[in-house]
Amino acid sequence: xxxxxxxxxxxxxxxxxxxxxxxxxxxxxxxxxxxxxxxxxxxxxxxxxxxxxxxxxxxxxxxxxxxxxxxxxxxxxxxxxxxxxxxxxxxxxxxxxxxxxxxxxxxxxxxxxxxxxxxxxxxxxxxxxxxxxxxxxxxxxxxxxxxxxxxxxxxxxxxxxxxxxxxxxxxxxxxxxxxxxxxxxxxxxxxxxxxxxxxxxxxxxxxxxxxxxxxxxxxxxxxxxxxxxxxxxxxxxxxxxxxxxxxxxxxxxxxxx
Amino acid sequence: xxxxxxxxxxxxxxxxxxxxxxxxxxxxxxxxxxxxxxxxxxxxxxxxxxxxxxxxxxxxxxxxxxxxxxxxxxxxxxxxxxxxxxxxxxxxxxxxxxxxxxxxxxxxxxxxxxxxxxxxxxxxxxxxxxxxxxxxxxxxxxxxxxxxxxxxxxxxxxxxxxxxxxxxxxxxxxxxxxxxxxxxxxxxxxxxxxxxxxxxxxxxxxxxxxxxxxxxxxxxxxxxxxxxxxxxxxxxxxxxxxxxxxxxxxxxxxxxxxxxxxxxxxxxxxxxxxxxxxxxxxxxxxxxxxxxxxx
Ligand SMILES: Nc1ncnc2c1ncn2[C@@H]1O[C@H](COP(=O)(O)OP(=O)(O)OP(=O)(O)O)[C@@H](O)[C@H]1O
Ligand SMILES: [Mg+2]
Numbered sequence: 322x323x324x325x326x327x328x329x330x331x332x333x334x335x336x337x338x339x340x341x342x343x344x345x346x347x348x349x350x351x352x353x354x355x356x357x358x359x360x361x362x363x364x365x366x367x368x369x370x371x372x373x374x375x376x377x378x379x380x381x382x383x384x385x386x387x388x389x390x391x392x393x394x395x396x397x398x399x400x401x402x403x404x405x406x407x408x409x410x411x412x413x414x415x416x417x418x419x420x421x422x423x424x425x426x427x428x429x430x431x432x433x434x435x436x437x438x439x440x441x442x443x444x445x446x447x448x449x450x451x452x453x454x455x456x457x458x459x460x461x462x463x464x465x466x467x468x469x470x471x472x473x474x475x476x477x478x479x480x481x482x483x484x485x486x487x488x489x490x491x492x493x494x495x496x497x498x499x500x501x502x503x504x505x506x507x508x509x510x511x512x513x514x515x516x517x518x519x520x521x522x523x524x525x526x527x528x529x530x531x532x533x534x535x536x537x538x539x540x541x542x543x544x545x546x547x548x549x550x551x552x553x554x555x556x557x558x559x560x561x562x563x564x565x566x567x568x569x570x571x572x573x574x575x576x577x578x
Numbered sequence: 579x580x581x582x583x584x585x586x587x588x589x590x591x592x593x594x595x596x597x598x599x600x601x602x603x604x605x606x607x608x609x610x611x612x613x614x615x616x617x618x619x620x621x622x623x624x625x626x627x628x629x630x631x632x633x634x635x636x637x638x639x640x641x642x643x644x645x646x647x648x649x650x651x652x653x654x655x656x657x658x659x660x661x662x663x664x665x666x667x668x669x670x671x672x673x674x675x676x677x678x679x680x681x682x683x684x685x686x687x688x689x690x691x692x693x694x695x696x697x698x699x700x701x702x703x704x705x706x707x708x709x710x711x712x713x714x715x716x717x718x719x720x721x722x723x724x725x726x727x728x729x730x731x732x733x734x735x736x737x738x739x740x741x742x743x744x745x746x747x748x749x750x751x752x753x754x755x756x757x758x759x760x761x762x763x764x765x766x767x768x769x770x771x772x773x774x775x776x777x778x779x780x781x782x783x784x785x786x787x788x789x790x791x792x793x794x795x796x797x798x799x800x801x802x803x804x805x806x807x808x809x810x811x812x813x814x815x816x817x818x819x820x821x822x823x824x825x826x827x828x829x830x831x832x833x834x835x836x837x838x839x840x841x842x843x844x845x846x847x848x849x850x851x852x853x854x855x856x857x858x859x860x861x862x863x864x865x866x867x868x869x870x871x872x873x
């Protein structure tokens with residue numbers, strides 16, 4: 322398997338607080354890797370650095386051999402990294418389908434004047450976008466809701482819409498920040514199947530943050546554990562489950578009593 | 579007080595207020611997506627008038643070509659101001675951007691004084707717009723009729739751009755959440771520059787119609803309409819394009835009616851606008867058509 326992504330010695334400081342330090346990660350194409358750790362461990366911060374939302378204080382990020390440091394967020398998206406958010410960040414006033422069409426912006430060519438005068442290229446692209454957006458909605462089972470406002474969707478569907486929107490940007494690497502948060506067991510199961518199916522259909526590599534351990538253990542091939550910004554363990558789900566440092570990080574308080 | 583007198587005042591108010599509204603649209607567009615009060619907006623309008631003036635009197639262009647070119651050049655000036663002044667402070671605290679806007683405003687005014695001299699210049703008004711017609715006892719200058727029609731057309735175009743084009747969709751997303759929009763792969767800087775272009779073009783169009791009314795221009799001419807348009811934008815609910823237009827119309831009508839009904843109060847004409855601003859900010863800061871602002 323070839324390497325798609327590599328982070329070397331990523332470090333993020335906020336004033337005096339080191340949220341992430343010396344983070345290394347290599348992802349091969351087609352892998353699903355989990356990033357876990359207690360609250361405030363620095364998981365979301367890792368995503369923010371990869372997506373170009375935060376500028377790392379130190380370290381290097383490589384994607385398909387290209388250095389990402391210094392690139393703008395939208396350029397990184399265009400190169401093929403997309404994400405979802407821990408707290409859903411859809412555009413509530415836009416229709417479901419429009420949320421996805423926005424994601425295609427980075428893949429289109431026609432100009433502003435084309436958009437105003439509805440030149441043929443613009444119209445063709447717009448129709449194409451619409452068609453692709455419908456296909457994506459179909460994939461995640463939201464096709465009937467296409468014309469609804471996204472804020473009117475129930476929570477679980479909003480999570481799926483966020484995933485579909487991320488896919489709209491045409492990613493090779495998908496970053497999922499707690500996709501199962503707030504879902505009940507049957508929804509979680511459905512989501513698990515969905516993610517696995519999307520991974521196959523779109524040839525994705527996935528890095529995933531999740532607190533639901535059962536979910537992580539079942540879906541991920543490899544897991545990295547962060548605690549206070551430091552990587553304390555790495556390995557297969559089985560190894561992680563048995564790792565004393567991980568148990569301590571999660572159950573520290575239980576152990577001390 | 580008879581009906582035709584009142585009708586006359588309302589018509590006058592509408593024709594003035596339409597221009598406030600058109601200029602206010604630029605304020606509201608920029609505010610909507612950047613949460614920035616672009617205090618230089620009135621001065622951008624002034625720049626547009628000078629472009630139009632020089633096009634006619636220095637380059638002997640036909641008036642329509644000169645006006646059109648002025649609108650395009652002003653749009654370009656709006657982009658340059660965004661790139662040169664506002665983009666560098668985009669991630670700075672909001673107050674920095676506000677102070678930058680005030681700085682740009684002073685810069686343009688003083689640049690105007692240096693380049694164009696402080697002496698007012700007579701502006702061109704095409705012959706056919708100078709006719710006065712009488713409809714049902716109400717006298718209307720042709721210019722005002724055409725201005726109003728053009729204003730409505732431009733408003734329609736801007737609303738169309740916002741609601742029915744891809745660029746507009748991106749604008750609405752930036753207005754709601756700029757960071758997420760970036761992460762969805764949208765080149766936010768490009769969309770913001772386009773927003774400045776649209777707002778500045780509207781200001782130039784409004785300014786040229788404004789200049790034809792009086793018909794003269796000077797480098798400080800943008801200050802009062804700029805402030806009035808700001809009031810109109812707040813009155814209508816800042817961030818809301820239709821609201822800005824309605825706010826402008828309302829402000830124009832109130833102003834003209836005040837002067838007509840109480841000629842002794844005519845001196846307070848400008849004060850009225852600011853009294854309205856204060857009242858709105860105190861009692862309904864989201865304006866007439868404003869929704870709850872995000873964040
Ligand atoms: N922009 C910021 N400025 C200052 N501190 C920050 C910022 N972003 C994150 N932090 C801090 O960095 C640390 C790591 O936060 P992060 O959000 O990455 O944690 P997390 O592992 O995602 O936690 P959770 O499981 O609760 O989502 C926290 O202490 C947080 O307060
Ligand atoms: Mg987090």
